Amino acid sequence: MSELASAVSEKKRKALPEGSIIYIILAILTVFFGAVMGTRFLSMLNIMNILRQTAMISVMSVGMTFVLSTGEIDLSVGSTIALAALVSALGLNVNTAVGVAAGITVGLVVGLFNGAIVAWVGIPSFLVTLGSASILAGLARWVTDLKSVAIVDDWFIFVFGSGDVGPVPVLFLWTLAVMAAGYVLLNKTTFGKQVLATGGNAKAAYYTGINTRTIKLRALLLSSTTAALAGMLYAGRLHGARYTMGEGYDLSVIAATVLGGTSLFGGKGAIIGSVVGSIVIGVINNGLILMGLSVAQQMFFKGVLLLVAISINVKLQSRQEG
Amino acid sequence: MGTRVVNMVGISKQFGGVGVLHSVNLCLEAGEVLGLVGKNGAGKSTLMKILYGVESADSGTIEINGRQVGVAGSAKAMRSDVAMIFQEFSLAPTLTVAENVFLRRLPTRRTGLVDVRQCQERTSEIVRSLGSDIDVNVPVATLSVAEKQLAEIAKALSQKASIIIMDEPTAALTSDQVEFLFSVIRTLKSRGVSVIYISHDLKRVLEICDRVSVLRNGRNVSVVDARAVSVDDLACDITGEEPIRATRREIGHPTSAAQVSRASDSILEVDGIIAPRVHGVSFALHPNEILGIAGLSGSGRTELLEVVFGVSQPREGRILVNGIPFRGLTPAKAIELGLYLIPDERQTKGLVLSHSVQDNMILPVLQKVMTRFLIDRRKCTELARRLSQQLNVVAASVRHRVANLSGGNQQKVVLSKAFATGSQIMLLDDPTVGVDVESKREIAQLVRQHVSSGKNAAIVVSSELELIAELCDRVLVMREGAIVDEMRAVDEPVTEARLLALV
Ligand SMILES: Nc1ncnc2c1ncn2[C@@H]1O[C@H](COP(=O)(O)OP(=O)(O)OP(=O)(O)O)[C@@H](O)[C@H]1O
Ligand SMILES: [Mg+2]
Numbered sequence: 001m002s003e004l005a006s007a008v009s010e011k012k013r014k015a016l017p018e019g020s021i022i023y024i025i026l027a028i029l030t031v032f033f034g035a036v037m038g039t040r041f042l043s044m045l046n047i048m049n050i051l052r053q054t055a056m057i058s059v060m061s062v063g064m065t066f067v068l069s070t071g072e073i074d075l076s077v078g079s080t081i082a083l084a085a086l087v088s089a090l091g092l093n094v095n096t097a098v099g100v101a102a103g104i105t106v107g108l109v110v111g112l113f114n115g116a117i118v119a120w121v122g123i124p125s126f127l128v129t130l131g132s133a134s135i136l137a138g139l140a141r142w143v144t145d146l147k148s149v150a151i152v153d154d155w156f157i158f159v160f161g162s163g164d165v166g167p168v169p170v171l172f173l174w175t176l177a178v179m180a181a182g183y184v185l186l187n188k189t190t191f192g193k194q195v196l197a198t199g200g201n202a203k204a205a206y207y208t209g210i211n212t213r214t215i216k217l218r219a220l221l222l223s224s225t226t227a228a229l230a231g232m233l234y235a236g237r238l239h240g241a242r243y244t245m246g247e248g249y250d251l252s253v254i255a256a257t258v259l260g261g262t263s264l265f266g267g268k269g270a271i272i273g274s275v276v277g278s279i280v281i282g283v284i285n286n287g288l289i290l291m292g293l294s295v296a297q298q299m300f301f302k303g304v305l306l307l308v309a310i311s312i313n314v315k316l317q318s319r320q321e322g
Numbered sequence: 323m324g325t326r327v328v329n330m331v332g333i334s335k336q337f338g339g340v341g342v343l344h345s346v347n348l349c350l351e352a353g354e355v356l357g358l359v360g361k362n363g364a365g366k367s368t369l370m371k372i373l374y375g376v377e378s379a380d381s382g383t384i385e386i387n388g389r390q391v392g393v394a395g396s397a398k399a400m401r402s403d404v405a406m407i408f409q410e411f412s413l414a415p416t417l418t419v420a421e422n423v424f425l426r427r428l429p430t431r432r433t434g435l436v437d438v439r440q441c442q443e444r445t446s447e448i449v450r451s452l453g454s455d456i457d458v459n460v461p462v463a464t465l466s467v468a469e470k471q472l473a474e475i476a477k478a479l480s481q482k483a484s485i486i487i488m489d490e491p492t493a494a495l496t497s498d499q500v501e502f503l504f505s506v507i508r509t510l511k512s513r514g515v516s517v518i519y520i521s522h523d524l525k526r527v528l529e530i531c532d533r534v535s536v537l538r539n540g541r542n543v544s545v546v547d548a549r550a551v552s553v554d555d556l557a558c559d560i561t562g563e564e565p566i567r568a569t570r571r572e573i574g575h576p577t578s579a580a581q582v583s584r585a586s587d588s589i590l591e592v593d594g595i596i597a598p599r600v601h602g603v604s605f606a607l608h609p610n611e612i613l614g615i616a617g618l619s620g621s622g623r624t625e626l627l628e629v630v631f632g633v634s635q636p637r638e639g640r641i642l643v644n645g646i647p648f649r650g651l652t653p654a655k656a657i658e659l660g661l662y663l664i665p666d667e668r669q670t671k672g673l674v675l676s677h678s679v680q681d682n683m684i685l686p687v688l689q690k691v692m693t694r695f696l697i698d699r700r701k702c703t704e705l706a707r708r709l710s711q712q713l714n715v716v717a718a719s720v721r722h723r724v725a726n727l728s729g730g731n732q733q734k735v736v737l738s739k740a741f742a743t744g745s746q747i748m749l750l751d752d753p754t755v756g757v758d759v760e761s762k763r764e765i766a767q768l769v770r771q772h773v774s775s776g777k778n779a780a781i782v783v784s785s786e787l788e789l790i791a792e793l794c795d796r797v798l799v800m801r802e803g804a805i806v807d808e809m810r811a812v813d814e815p816v817t818e819a820r821l822l823a824l825v
Contacts, residue, residue: 184696
């Protein structure tokens with residue numbers, strides 16, 4: 001009897017290959033919103049819209065996957081978006097190259113700052129990035145005195161956010177490119193293996209000759225850089241930058257990454273899962289807006305849905321590993 | 323005697339479709355010490371976890387003190403009269419001995435607050451009754467392995483357990499500490515407590531046990547009277563083959579006098595190292611030499627190796643590799659210079675438990691499994707298969723999580739990492755903890771083989787004096803952070819007895 005039971009649960013485990021849960025969650029949400037709102041939700045136009053809105057979160061979730069995989073966290077990505085968008089927009093007043101370089105530089109500097117404090121001072125990234133988030137948010141308000149900055153550079157607007165290559169939005173291409181690069185980097189390079197080992201057991205990794213501090217620094221650098229890129233995409237899509245950009249993105253990005261199968265405790269990362277997780281977040285955001293909920297109601301239900309989805313995911317995952 | 327306290331009948335267990343226990347029986351009588359032996363992965367720990375109740379069985383029945391207890395799925399519940407001391411300890415390191423002992427049922431005052439006094443008094447009472455005088459108010463993290471062992475036993479007794487399972491309690495203990503543990507077991511026995519004792523040290527098993535039960539590939543092989551069998555009989559039951567005796571010839575001769583190089587061409591020189599627990603140690607290591615360091619745990623041997631490998635920095639002294647002094651070594655730098663440390667404490671320092679056997683094995687040699695710029699999965703699997711075979715790692719596949727391997731097989735994965743690097747200078751810190759007899763011999767051979775080629779050498783630290791005596795060309799005796807004696811195999815064979823007299 002019990003042998004039968006265990007054989008059945010064995011089968012169930014095999015039937016659900018690792019990382020598949022997120023697709024099921026996505027399917028359930030799509031069916032739900034589709035049932036409630038019909039073609040308003042399921043139209044090609046809206047689906048493209050969701051994917052466009054999701055691109056920023058997708059790009060950042062790739063960077064976040066590396067950070068979580070090392071056992072660290074980055075809570076400063078939201079503020080990095082705003083500062084990078086603003087600084088990039090200001091730089092565009094000089095010329096295109098300066099604008100692009102300025103935005104990316106913000107990402108690099110933030111990453112080095114976070115990474116250096118985590119690695120060399122030894123403060124947990126949770127506190128470090130919480131602090132730097134505040135610094136960055138302050139700076140973003142400071143540089144323009146709360147004013148927004150318009151972008152008129154056509155090339156920038158096309159490449160970062162608003163253009164289409166044939167029928168394909170550039171935001172799509174950015175997402176695919178970043179996802180592919182992240183996938184190779186995490187799964188096929190020494191750096192990726194060292195990231196996972198550092199998160200799985202930092203002490204053992206250190207004894208194996210891995211410089212765990214540099215690994216953490218580089219992971220945080222990746223996260224800030226993808227956040228800066230996301231900020232520029234955001235600015236290009238909206239033809240301007242404002243200090244409020246990126247508010248609430250920290251939660252979305254971390255939720256997307258965890259939903260995709262990356263462990264919050266390190267040692268396990270799933271790049272493609274993170275992007276699918278981002279799409280789940282995008283579907284939730286979009287669905288709630290289309291349902292005509294107020295901003296307050298949207299925030300409320302988004303939180304509820306996220307917690308439910310993450311709980312299901314974590315529970316099922318631990319069962320699979322059981 | 324005569325009353326059965328445990329009766330396990332027809333216990334079967336599968337993990338992921340692979341059977342690890344096949345209708346196993348085991349019975350235990352009151353006041354008896356029962357040995358449980360078998361090769362790495364035979365199913366000893368799993369069987370005991372089922373008895374303790376933290377693991378479920380697929381079928382079978384268990385009776386404890388005459389009462390039937392459940393074994394299936396939902397029956398995972400610790401049983402009050404059974405205590406288990408795990409292969410890997412389960413103490414909270416930052417809590418004191420007393421707090422650990424009463425963790426599951428801290429005595430409280432009427433106010434609901436913890437009664438610290440009572441907790442301390444009752445713990446020291448138990449500890450003293452076992453013939454020890456350790457301070458029960460120090461954090462467990464500061465204790466030696468033997469003392470942690472004692473804390474675990476005290477915890478078991480505080481729960482009034484009448485059955486205590488000890489899973490490889492002597493694996494990291496030195497002879498004195500083993501003697502002490504045995505005196506504790508005898509005390510327990512005289513109080514009517516029954517003990518199940520798992521170990522790979524068959525001589526010791528026969529010394530302390532009344533009966534011994536042998537498992538092979540998850541099946542009962544025999545139950546024998548400890549007074550009526552020899553170590554060889556037991557070894558034969560365990561492997562299912564006639565025992566092959568480990569002779570010096572098989573392992574290889576210690577380097578002869580002609581081969582021992584002069585001090586001038588030492589490949590590693592340690593000069594006046596002062597560090598925590600190490601008080602001024604100097605020695606040199608020569609090509610083709612296996613240098614043993616014999617000492618009790620806590621003698622500074624682990625700290626010494628960790629300084630040499632760059633895990634911690636010496637306060638004073640120099641480390642020269644191939645004649646060149648290095649400052650501020652890190653493990654990464656040390657590995658570049660051709661050193662590799664097999665650390666003690668496999669679970670904390672040696673392995674990423676949540677990763678696969680394969681991912682653990684390739685970690686120190688990522689450069690070797692690449693094709694151009696990318697890691698090549700085929701090469702990874704090939705390497706992992708080859709190492710598993712070489713070290714006889716028993717796992718369903720190389721994709722299996724290391725956490726699910728038996729203790730001895732986990733240790734072999736740690737060892738395989740070192741052999742994968744082929745580093746010139748191997749530092750081995752208690753390399754055979756938890757490894758079965760046969761594998762021990764194979765490991766000794768691998769070390770010997772490694773050292774005999776090129777300009778390689780090894781330093782072996784071990785609590786097992788037998789291993790040191792068998793394997794080493796030269797032995798340094800370490801006591802309280804200092805080298806107090808040196809023996810050369812070429813002068814007079816190093817024997818276990820000689821070492822025992824010195825450590
Ligand atoms: N949670 C698990 N999941 C999958 N397989 C497991 C799990 N636990 C144990 N096993 C497998 O069961 C077998 C028996 O393991 P067990 O730990 O009982 O061996 P053991 O006799 O205690 O060996 P050792 O002497 O090395 O400690 C091993 O092959 C191991 O890989
Ligand atoms: Mg075991």
